Structures are given as C-alpha cells and as structure tokens.
Amino acid sequence: MKHTRTNRAGLLRTWAILMGLSLATMLAGRVNENLSLAPLWAMALLGVAGLKARLILGRFLGLRHASSDWNSAFTILLVILQVSLLAAFLALYLPVFHSPTP
Amino acid sequence: MKYQSQKVAFWYFGAAMALFAIQVLVGAIMGYIYVAPNFMSELIPFNIFRMLHTNALIVWLLLGFFGAAYYLIPEEAERDIESPMLAYGQLILLVVGTLGAVLTYVFNFAEGNVVFGQQGREFLEQPLWVKLGIIVAALVFLYNITMTVLKGRKTAVSNVLLLGLWGVALFFLFSLYNPGNLSLDKMYWWYVVHIWVEGVWELVMAAILAFLMLKLTGIDREIIEKWIYAIVALALFTGLLGTGHHYYWIGTPGYWQWIGSVFSALEIVPFLAMVVFAFMMVWKGGRDHPNKAAVLWALGSTVLAFFGAGVWGFMHTLAPVNFYSHGTQITAAHGHLAFFGAYVSMNLAMITYAMPYLRKSEPYNQISNMISFWLMAGGMSFMTITLTFAGIIQTHLQRVNGEDFMSVQEQLGVFYWMRLGSGIVFVIGALLFIYATFGPKKVRA
Amino acid sequence: MQGHKNAESWGPLSSLPGNPMIWILILSELMVFGVGLMGFVIARDIDPVGFAKSQDSLNRLAGAINTMVLITSGLFAALAVEARARDNVQTSRWWLLAAGSFGVIFLIIKAFEYRDKILHNSAGLNENFLTLYFLLTGFHAAHVVMGLVILFIVGWKNNLENIETGTAFWHMVDLIWVLLFPVIYLLR
Ligand code: HEM
Ligand code: HEM
Ligand SMILES: [Fe+2]
Numbered sequence: 001m002k003h004t005r006t007n008r009a010g011l012l013r014t015w016a017i018l019m020g021l022s023l024a025t026m027l028a029g030r031v032n033e034n035l036s037l038a039p040l041w042a043m044a045l046l047g048v049a050g051l052k053a054r055l056i057l058g059r060f061l062g063l064r065h066a067s068s069d070w071n072s073a074f075t076i077l078l079v080i081l082q083v084s085l086l087a088a089f090l091a092l093y094l095p096v097f098h099s100p101t102p
Numbered sequence: 103m104k105y106q107s108q109k110v111a112f113w114y115f116g117a118a119m120a121l122f123a124i125q126v127l128v129g130a131i132m133g134y135i136y137v138a139p140n141f142m143s144e145l146i147p148f149n150i151f152r153m154l155h156t157n158a159l160i161v162w163l164l165l166g167f168f169g170a171a172y173y174l175i176p177e178e179a180e181r182d183i184e185s186p187m188l189a190y191g192q193l194i195l196l197v198v199g200t201l202g203a204v205l206t207y208v209f210n211f212a213e214g215n216v217v218f219g220q221q222g223r224e225f226l227e228q229p230l231w232v233k234l235g236i237i238v239a240a241l242v243f244l245y246n247i248t249m250t251v252l253k254g255r256k257t258a259v260s261n262v263l264l265l266g267l268w269g270v271a272l273f274f275l276f277s278l279y280n281p282g283n284l285s286l287d288k289m290y291w292w293y294v295v296h297i298w299v300e301g302v303w304e305l306v307m308a309a310i311l312a313f314l315m316l317k318l319t320g321i322d323r324e325i326i327e328k329w330i331y332a333i334v335a336l337a338l339f340t341g342l343l344g345t346g347h348h349y350y351w352i353g354t355p356g357y358w359q360w361i362g363s364v365f366s367a368l369e370i371v372p373f374l375a376m377v378v379f380a381f382m383m384v385w386k387g388g389r390d391h392p393n394k395a396a397v398l399w400a401l402g403s404t405v406l407a408f409f410g411a412g413v414w415g416f417m418h419t420l421a422p423v424n425f426y427s428h429g430t431q432i433t434a435a436h437g438h439l440a441f442f443g444a445y446v447s448m449n450l451a452m453i454t455y456a457m458p459y460l461r462k463s464e465p466y467n468q469i470s471n472m473i474s475f476w477l478m479a480g481g482m483s484f485m486t487i488t489l490t491f492a493g494i495i496q497t498h499l500q501r502v503n504g505e506d507f508m509s510v511q512e513q514l515g516v517f518y519w520m521r522l523g524s525g526i527v528f529v530i531g532a533l534l535f536i537y538a539t540f541g542p543k544k545v546r547a
Numbered sequence: 548m549q550g551h552k553n554a555e556s557w558g559p560l561s562s563l564p565g566n567p568m569i570w571i572l573i574l575s576e577l578m579v580f581g582v583g584l585m586g587f588v589i590a591r592d593i594d595p596v597g598f599a600k601s602q603d604s605l606n607r608l609a610g611a612i613n614t615m616v617l618i619t620s621g622l623f624a625a626l627a628v629e630a631r632a633r634d635n636v637q638t639s640r641w642w643l644l645a646a647g648s649f650g651v652i653f654l655i656i657k658a659f660e661y662r663d664k665i666l667h668n669s670a671g672l673n674e675n676f677l678t679l680y681f682l683l684t685g686f687h688a689a690h691v692v693m694g695l696v697i698l699f700i701v702g703w704k705n706n707l708e709n710i711e712t713g714t715a716f717w718h719m720v721d722l723i724w725v726l727l728f729p730v731i732y733l734l735r
Contacts, residue, residue: 007629008626008629011622011625011626011629012622014622014625015618015619015621015622018618018621019615019618019619022611022614022615022618025611025614025728025729025733026611028733029607029729029732029733029734030733031607031608031611031733032607032608034603036599036735037733037734037735042734045729045733045734046729046730046734048729049725049726049728049729049730050726052725053722053725053726056621056718056721056722056725057722059625060621060622060624060625060718060721061564061565061573061715061718061719061722062564062565063563063564065564066562066563066564067559067562069559070559070562070563077577081577081581081584081726084585085584085585085588085730085734088585088588088589088592089588089591089592089734091592092591092592092595325558328557328558328560328567331568332560332567332568332571335568335571335572335575336571336575339572339575340575356674356678357678357681357682360583360586360678360679360682361682363586364579364582364583364586365579367582368575368578368579368582371575371578
C-alpha cells in the first residue's frame with residue numbers, strides 16, 4: 001500500500017484538461033443535434049472517453065505512482081474496452097445488418 | 103492434531119464418506135435406469151432415487167464442512183472446541199434427520215402431511231421436521247464454533263469460514279418459505295440453491311483452501327490472508343446479483359436477463375483467482391510436504407471447479423444461450439462437474455490432509471489415494487463431456503427443431519451408456535478413496 | 548509516506564496507491580460496466596433505428612453538464628487528499644463537503660432526467676434501450692449515493708488512508724460515468 005503524492009497545481013491542470021476533453025466529447029458527439037455519427041467521429045468520441053478515463057486513473061486515482069506494469073495493464077484494459085465498443089458499433093455497417101445506415 | 107477436541111472431525115468425516123458411497127452408488131443406479139428405464143421401477147421410482155442422490159450429496163458435503171470446521175478452527179483459534187459434547191450431539195441430530203428423510207422418501211408414509219410429508223421442491227424435499235432439525239443442528243454448530251473463535255485467536259481463515267457458515271444457515275431459512283405463487287416460489291428457492299453454491303459455500307471453500315495452503319506450503323499467513331479476502335470480495339460481488347441468471351424465464355421482470363447475464367458472466371473470476379492462488383502458493387512455497395495426495399486434491403479442486411463452475415457455467419449463463427439450453431443435459435453436465443470440482447474435491451482434500459493426524463499416523467496409502475483422484479477426476483470429466491454433447495444435440499433437436507422430448511431422448515442413448523461407463527469408473531474411484539483414507543494405516547515410525 | 552505494517556504482502560497489488568481492496572473493486576466495476584456497455588451497443592445493432600430514436604429522447608446536454616459536475620467533484624476529492632497529506636484536517640473536510648455537494652447536484656440533475664423520462668417520453672422507445680438505460684445509469688447513480696455515504700464516513704474518521712480509500716471510490720464513480728455517458732447518450 002502506498003500513499004499518493006500530489007500537488008494542487010498538478011490537480012488543477014488535470015481538471016482543466018478533463019474539462020477541455022469533456023467539451024471535445026460534446027463536440028464529437030454533437031450534443032445539440034439529432035444526427036448519426038460518422039465512423040470517424042464515433043472513433044474520436046470513444047477515444048476521448050478512454051483518454052479521460054485514463055487521466056482520472058493516473059492523476060486522480062494516483063495510478064501513475066504504481067508500477068509500470070499496472071499502468072500498462074490499465075491502459076490495455078481501457079483500449080480493449082473502447083476498441084470493442086467501437087467495433088460493435090461499426091458492426092452495423094456490415095452487410096449482415098439489413099439497414100446499413102445507423 | 104494439536105487439540106484433543108479435533109477428534110470430533112473424525113466422526114463427521116466418517117459419516118460424510120458413508121453418505122458419499124451411497125450417493126454415488128445411487129447415481130450409478132440412476133445412470134443404469136437411464137439406459138434400462140424399467141430397472142427397479144416397481145420398487146423405487148427414478149424420482150425417489152434422484153432425491154436420494156442429490157440430498158445425500160448436499161448432506162454429506164455439509165457434514166464434511168462441519169468436520170473441516172471442527173478440525174481447523176481449534177488450530178486457528180489455538181484452543182479446544184467450546185463443547186465437544188454439543189458437537190457429537192449435533193452429529194447425532196443430523197444422522198437422525200438424514201435417516202428420517204431417507205425413510206420418508208422411500209416409503210412415502212406421510213404424503214401431504216405438513217410436518218412429516220416430503221416437500222417436493224428439488225434439493226429441498228426434506229419434511230418440515232427434518233428441516234427444523236437441520237436448523238437446530240446448524241445453530242448448535244454456529245454457537246459452538248463462534249464461541250471457540252471469540253475466545254481464541256481470530257484469523258482471516260476463521261473469519262471467512264464463519265461468515266460462510268453463518269450465511270449457509272441464514273439462507274437455508276428461505277427453504278421454509280414456500281409461497282403459492284410459482285414465480286415467487288422459484289425466486290426464493292434460488293436464494294437457497296444459488297446463493298449457497300455461488301455465494302456462501304464459495305467462502306467456505308476459500309477458507310478451507312487457504313487453511314490447506316497454510317499447512318501444505320511454506321507461505322506466510324499474511325499473504326494467504328490477502329488472497330482470500332480478495333477471492334471472497336470477488337465471489338460475493340459477482341455471485342449475489344448473479345442469482346439473476348435463474349430469473350430469466352420464471353416470470354420475473356425482463357431486466358433480470360441483463361443483470362443475470364452481466365454479473366454471472368463475471369462469476370468465473372473468483373474461480374480463476376482460486377486456481378492462480380493455489381498454484382502460486384504451491385509453486386512459490388514449495389515446501390515438500392509429505393502429504394502429496396492432499397496437495398493434489400487441493401490443486402485439482404481449484405482447476406476442476408474453474409472448469410465445472412466457471413467455464414461450464416459461463417457456457418449457458420447468458421440469457422440468449424440459456425433460452426435454448428435451459429434444463430437440458432447441459433445443465434446436468436455443469437451441475438456434476440461444478441459440484442465435484444468445487445465442493446466434493448475440496449472436502450476430499452481436507453479429509454486427505456486431516457485423516458493421518460486424526461488417526462495418529464504418517465500420511466498413508468498415498469498412491470491409492472492419488473489413483474482415486476485420477477479415477478474420479480477422469481471419470482467425472484468424461485461424464486461431463488458426454489453429457490455436454492448429449493445436451494447440445496438435445497438442445498438442437500428439441501429446442502431448435504421442436505421435436506418432442508421422448509423422441510429426442512431415444513436418440514441420445516449412446517451418450518447415456520457412456521455416462522454410465524464413466525460413472526462406474528467414478529464409483530470405483532470413490533470406493534478406493536474411502537479405502538485409502540479409512541482403511542489400513544501405516545503406524546507412525 | 549508512512550509505510551504499512553505488511554506493505555509487501557499484497558504482492559503485485561502492493562504498489563497501487565490506497566487500499567488494495569479498492570483496486571479489486573475498481574477492476575470489478577470496470578468489468579461489470581464494460582460488459583453492460585457491450586450489451587448496450589450489441590442490442591443497438593439489433594435495432595439501430597429504434598435505438599437512435601430512443602437516444603434522441605435523452606437530454607444530452609444534461610448528461611454533458613453532469614460529466615463536468617462529476618469531474619469537478621473529483622477535483623475537490625483529490626484536493627481533500629492533498630490537504631490531509633499536509634495534516635490539514637479541517638481543510639480536507641471542507642473539500643470533501645464540496646465534493647459531496649457536487650455529487651448531490653449530479654443526483655438532482657439525474658432525478659430530473661428520470662422524472663422526464665418516466666412521465667413524458669418513454670412511450671414507443673426500444674425496450675432493451677429503456678432497460679439498459681435505467682439499469683446502467685441507475686446502478687451508477689446508486690454508486691453515487693453510496694459514495695456520498697463513504698465520503699461522509701471518511702470525513703468523520705479522517706486519517707489519510709481512509710480519505711485516500713474513500714476518495715478512490717469517488718473517483719471510480721466518476722471514471723465509470725466518463726465511459727458510460729458517451730456510449731449511452733452520444734454514440735448513435
Ligand atoms: C460426486 C459425484 C457426483 C455429484 C457431485 C453429482 C451431482 C448431481 C447433481 C447436482 C444432480 C442434479 C443435477 C441437476 O439438477 O441438474 C445429479 C443428478 C444425477 N446424477 Fe449425479 N452426481 C455425482 C455422481 C454421479 C454418478 C457417479 C452418476 C452415475 C452415472 C450420477 C448420475 C446422475 C443422474 C443420472 C442424475 C439425474 C439427472 C437427471 O435428472 O436427468 N451422478 N447429480
Ligand atoms: C461451484 C459452483 C456451482 C455449482 C455447484 C453449480 C451447480 C448447479 C446446479 C446443480 C444447477 C442445476 C440446478 C437445477 O436443478 O435447476 C446449476 C444451474 C445453473 N448454473 Fe451453476 N453451479 C455453480 C456455479 C455456476 C457458475 C459460476 C455459473 C455461471 C457462470 C453457473 C451457471 C448456471 C446456470 C446458468 C444454471 C441454470 C441452467 C438452466 O437454465 O438449466 N453456475 N448450477
Ligand atoms: Fe446459479
């Protein structure tokens with residue numbers, strides 16, 4: 001068990017980045033419109049979400065003070081999750097689904 | 103054996119093994135009835151044999167757990183059992199209850215009677231008076247063990263074991279509640295059946311495994327404690343809401359299909375953790391313990407439980423799969439390997455470990471014991487595979503093609519013959535085990 | 548950094564900050580919500596049109612604002628740990644209170660969303676969507692409630708380890724929402 005070492009400036013910076021990325025999510029996900037996302041935007045959306053999750057883990061939860069194995073393990077886990085979600089979303093474009101446009 | 107009162111465990115193990123023998127012999131008879139349907143049908147019908155088979159299983163596993171607790175709690179708490187007399191009394195109560203249940207099933211002399219008649223729900227067929235007897239026995243047991251722990255040293259192993267055994271008793275109370283509404287009836291029925299095997303029994307299993315690892319390897323208690331806390335957390339986190347995998351088609355709301363699928367899919371994790379735990383401990387702590395057979399059973403148990411409960415459980419736990427496989431031979435395949443791997447094998451591991459101490463000798467008959475492991479593990483694995491194939495074909499013919507039940511059964515005959523064959527191998531293994539642990543012993547040098 | 552008595556006995560888990568049990572929980576929750584979200588997207592593949600219509604009925608802006616509310620609340624929680632590490636007990640309590648208050652704001656916004664959905668516009672929506680929407684966000688909201696209780700407890704029994712562990716739970720809730728929101732509200 002370890003204790004995290006943090007400083008206020010670093011936390012505030014993390015917060016600012018996360019807020020910025022949240023705006024990016026809103027943009028990529030077109031919060032204000034009822035339209036369907038093009039594959040690239042979907043990719044951006046899930047990518048940014050994964051990045052935000054990684055930042056929360058690393059900076060707020062202090063994962064970056066842990067061993068590099070753990071850091072890679074969580075990165076890999078998040079990548080697998082976001083990539084699977086993207087793949088499942090894009091599966092709609094496969095011909096097996098009758099309506100090719102989502 | 104460090105404390106005189108641990109001797110109690112000997113009698114619990116003895117009673118458990120007697121019932122084990124009966125259970126698997128009845129299993130073999132049922133296996134034969136499957137291929138020769140009229141066998142003994144005038145004397146004792148199949149459903150009665152089935153009750154004997156499953157009830158004997160549950161009761162002997164519980165006797166084994168009680169015995170394990172009476173053996174390991176004194177060593178953990180570093181004092182004698184609070185009252186050995188109560189422990190013997192509890193055993194007598196349980197034996198009387200078991201005989202009562204058997205007589206009730208076989209002669210059915212009190213059909214329909216609220217107190218003396220058998221109650222009909224699978225696994226919980228015991229007449230009311232036997233159920234109440236079981237509860238009294240459980241209370242006596244819990245009093246005895248809890249007092250021993252409270253007055254002695256408190257360890258993670260005994261804490262987890264106590265939590266598990268209190269849970270066993272608590273959830274058994276739902277067996278008394280049998281609402282008229284069939285959906286509710288099933289809902290509460292699973293509180294006992296599922297939460298036992300995929301919740302509180304898992305805690306008992308983890309505690310026994312941890313105790314064996316402590317004794318059989320040189321690993322520090324601190325490390326072992328961390329592992330079992332983690333395993334317990336995972337088991338409860340996934341297993342409790344995992345109950346939802348039985349709520350798909352019994353009239354409960356549709357969201358259970360999602361809850362059940364998601365949580366039960368993760369139930370494989372604690373079983374995997376137990377495999378990793380056991381192998382890491384034996385590999386790292388590789389103190390050469392003379393009781394090789396106990397090590398084999400402990401390791402084997404985690405692996406077989408991982409396959410039987412984890413993999414075979416996962417196979418039919420997602421709602422869209424279970425829609426087709428529900429109640430087919432796939433369920434029977436899973437039920438057999440899971441029960442055998444997790445609870446039968448862990449009990450046999452504990453018995454293999456404890457008997458030489460209880461009988462004051464060196465580990466003995468190790469070769470026969472290990473052969474019995476391979477006979478049972480091999481027999482049960484083969485039986486599981488045959489039933490799985492039978493189940494897949496049954497699912498296809500009956501659920502997809504819509505053929506009727508009996509005509510499908512006729513096409514599965516070859517699998518039932520193979521099940522009988524592997525079952526007989528298993529029975530031989532079981533008898534060999536009993537001989538190896540209770541038969542002639544080597545005198546301490 | 549005060550060492551723990553059996554710092555190394557957690558094996559590989561020892562190098563993680565806070566109580567290792569919380570990391571077991573974080574991993575478990577990630578898996579549960581991960582599998583749940585996969586179920587959501589796959590259910591979407593089966594009826595994309597119904598899902599698109601259902602997703603359009605959500606208040607996306609409310610969801611986005613809630614993201615920011617939680618992230619800000621996470622900052623406050625982290626500042627509480629920082630203050631406690633400098634032995635500033637009272638300050639850390641104020642930060643915990645701030646974090647908790649934002650948690651309450653999150654729940655209020657959520658409650659309005661639910662009210663709207665239940666009273667006005669759940670008719671004609673995809674059934675899997677409704678089930679999963681309520682299950683996933685509801686399960687998450689239950690964690691927020693639980694988190695509030697935990698923050699209260701660690702504010703009261705406020706040693707560093709408790710505060711670290713309690714706020715770790717809070718960050719996890721935050722983390723889950725960051726993954727949940729885009730998939731349920733925006734991915735269409
Ligand atoms: C320790 C070993 C064994 C365990 C743990 C065990 C466990 C069980 C369980 C839990 C059931 C109920 C299954 C369900 O509800 O789906 C069952 C039924 C059954 N068992 Fe066993 N059993 C064992 C050994 C055997 C053996 C050796 C045979 C011999 C062939 C056998 C044959 C059967 C049969 C035929 C049924 C009835 C299945 C049905 O109703 O279709 N069992 N057993
Ligand atoms: C050691 C642990 C376990 C034991 C002893 C066990 C035993 C059993 C038994 C005996 C049944 C049949 C009940 C009946 O009579 O209807 C059953 C059903 C079932 N089990 Fe398990 N099980 C275990 C763990 C698991 C796990 C971990 C999973 C999932 C991952 C699982 C999934 C299921 C499912 C889905 C059913 C229902 C089958 C159906 O619909 O017919 N089990 N289990
Ligand atoms: Fe179950």
